[in-house]
Amino acid sequence: MNNIIATHGLSKAYSGKPALLDLNVAVPSGSICGFLGRNGAGKTTTLKLLLGMLRPDAGEISLFGEAMNSEASFIAARSHVAFVSEDKELYPYMNVGETIRFTRAFFPTWRRDLEEKYLDLFRLPKGKAIPKLSKGMRTQLMLLLAMARGVELLIMDEPTSGLDPAVTEEVLQALADLAASDGATIFFSSHQLAEVEQICDSVCILDEGQVVIDGVLDDLKSQYRRIVLVFDGEPPRELAGLPGIDHLRLRGRTASLLAHLDIEAVVARARDLNPTSVEVRLVTLKELFLDHVKGE
Amino acid sequence: MLWYKAWLETRWRFLFLIGSILLVWLEPVWMPALGMKLPPSLPASRLWLALQLGSILLSLFAAIFLAGSGVNSQTTYGLTSGFHGSMLFTLSLPVSRRRLLFVRAGLGAIQTSVLVAILAGLTLVQRPIATTAPEALTYVMRAIICTMAVYALSVLLACLLDEMWQFSGGCLFWMAVFILQVRFVGVARISPLRGMSLISYPISAPIPWLPIVASLVLAFGLLYTSVLVLQRKEY
Numbered sequence: 239m240n241n242i243i244a245t246h247g248l249s250k251a252y253s254g255k256p257a258l259l260d261l262n263v264a265v266p267s268g269s270i271c272g273f274l275g276r277n278g279a280g281k282t283t284t285l286k287l288l289l290g291m292l293r294p295d296a297g298e299i300s301l302f303g304e305a306m307n308s309e310a311s312f313i314a315a316r317s318h319v320a321f322v323s324e325d326k327e328l329y330p331y332m333n334v335g336e337t338i339r340f341t342r343a344f345f346p347t348w349r350r351d352l353e354e355k356y357l358d359l360f361r362l363p364k365g366k367a368i369p370k371l372s373k374g375m376r377t378q379l380m381l382l383l384a385m386a387r388g389v390e391l392l393i394m395d396e397p398t399s400g401l402d403p404a405v406t407e408e409v410l411q412a413l414a415d416l417a418a419s420d421g422a423t424i425f426f427s428s429h430q431l432a433e434v435e436q437i438c439d440s441v442c443i444l445d446e447g448q449v450v451i452d453g454v455l456d457d458l459k460s461q462y463r464r465i466v467l468v469f470d471g472e473p474p475r476e477l478a479g480l481p482g483i484d485h486l487r488l489r490g491r492t493a494s495l496l497a498h499l500d501i502e503a504v505v506a507r508a509r510d511l512n513p514t515s516v517e518v519r520l521v522t523l524k525e526l527f528l529d530h531v532k533g534e
Numbered sequence: 535m536l537w538y539k540a541w542l543e544t545r546w547r548f549l550f551l552i553g554s555i556l557l558v559w560l561e562p563v564w565m566p567a568l569g570m571k572l573p574p575s576l577p578a579s580r581l582w583l584a585l586q587l588g589s590i591l592l593s594l595f596a597a598i599f600l601a602g603s604g605v606n607s608q609t610t611y612g613l614t615s616g617f618h619g620s621m622l623f624t625l626s627l628p629v630s631r632r633r634l635l636f637v638r639a640g641l642g643a644i645q646t647s648v649l650v651a652i653l654a655g656l657t658l659v660q661r662p663i664a665t666t667a668p669e670a671l672t673y674v675m676r677a678i679i680c681t682m683a684v685y686a687l688s689v690l691l692a693c694l695l696d697e698m699w700q701f702s703g704g705c706l707f708w709m710a711v712f713i714l715q716v717r718f719v720g721v722a723r724i725s726p727l728r729g730m731s732l733i734s735y736p737i738s739a740p741i742p743w744l745p746i747v748a749s750l751v752l753a754f755g756l757l758y759t760s761v762l763v764l765q766r767k768e769y
Binding site for chain 1: 535627630631768
């Protein structure tokens with residue numbers, strides 16, 4: 239599968255403080271990829287770099303297989319890209335209809351049928367001024383602007399932040415439809431792990447400007463296992479040096495290991511430490527996230 | 535549509551300036567209505583000088599005010615701090631930053647030119663001595679060209695600073711130029727402020743090419759610098 243987004247060795251610092259360090263991201267065509275990380279992990283910086291709003295200190299960006307090495311290349315790519323920013327700000331001096339007319343002018347492949355469809359679906363009144371729209375309605379309007387232009391890549395920064403559950407569900411449904419029916423690729427940052435798990439087929443987790451885990455969500459879930467060991471007393475120190483474990487968490491008499499390579503061998507080695515019980519279970523995205531992100 | 539957007543962003547500023555001009559120049563109508571009178575001893579020539587000075591100040595204000603809230607902040611009115619979030623939406627469109635600046639600064643330059651032409655025209659109408667059409671045209675053109683230097687500096691400052699500092703920075707810069715042109719002959723020769731004035735260069739005097747050319751060079755240089763600044767700016 240071709241990668242719609244690919245970065246190689248992407249680095250960016252603000253006033254000498256690194257925000258991204260040697261970032262390598264690959265988002266396959268047609269996928270819905272969740273971009274996860276704590277606040278300040280570098281998610282928004284990455285999204286802005288992809289759109290040419292920021293300049294990288296080092297590294298390469300490729301969109302649709304083309305290297306983004308000039309303003310002209312970014313402009314060409316943006317003909318096929320839509321962006322929904324975190325605050326969902328649109329022009330405060332326009333109304334819904336004017337905003338649609340304005341955006342339509344930049345996209346020759348604009349689809350009026352989709353414009354009408356989503357105006358009805360999202361119940362957006364054309365005459366309503368932008369400042370009078372709720373954040374949810376602004377999000378829906380931005381999605382309409384993205385879908386009607388025939389977007390191939392939709393980049394969103396926390397699309398559901400500040401939305402009520404009903405609007406969140408509508409937005410997620412619209413995103414799933416966009417990917418399923420039009421084959422669009424969606425790359426979005428989020429803190430809502432449940433939503434990511436609901437609609438994403440791949441994830442990329444960022445921490446301190448570096449990718450700590452990425453891949454197809456189902457593959458990750460099938461590869462990783464949580465191994466919970468309970469001991470009579472304090473868990474043995476040898477656990478920390480046990481080969482094959484990605485993360486170790488100790489709580490009282492319990493040791494919780496995360497592993498993804500040769501699970502059977504890890505379990506066998508763990509049993510050698512004489513725990514009173516051993517439990518191997520599947521992991522959730524939340525566990526993967528918390529175990530890979532430092533400080534949690 | 536970028537022109538339409540630029541018009542929506544600047545229309546209230548433009549209409550406010552038109553209103554301000556009318557307010558100043560319709561003094562003969564509203565002052566008596568409010569029971570206010572000009573001193574009867576005030577000579578017409580002095581009154582005209584005051585109007586000429588007022589015209590130049592309003593032209594400067596227009597050039598600074600219309601460049602404000604430019605490509606960065608995208609708000610319609612009010613001194614803004616930082617850029618409006620909708621800038622990210624604009625930057626996600628398939629449009630070059632050069633074109634964004636060209637349209638926004640282009641419309642502002644047209645609006646400034648219209649206001650300066652109105653002000654220059656009104657100044658000539660009030661002039662105690664009759665003015666010929668070529669003289670009037672020459673003056674209006676040089677007033678517009680010299681004001682473009684002021685406008686271009688404001689555009690550059692608007693690319694670099696929040697509107698609060700763009701506005702005060704522009705005012706301070708031209709105040710400094712005014713002081714320097716009084717003290718130094720070299721500055722006086724090329725000063726756009728003097729080029730705008732009928733006091734420094736009377737209408738019957740030869741065309742003051744030096745400030746006109748200097749203003750043109752300055753305006754193009756500053757606008758080119760603005761493009762470079764905007765292209766390098768990070769959002």
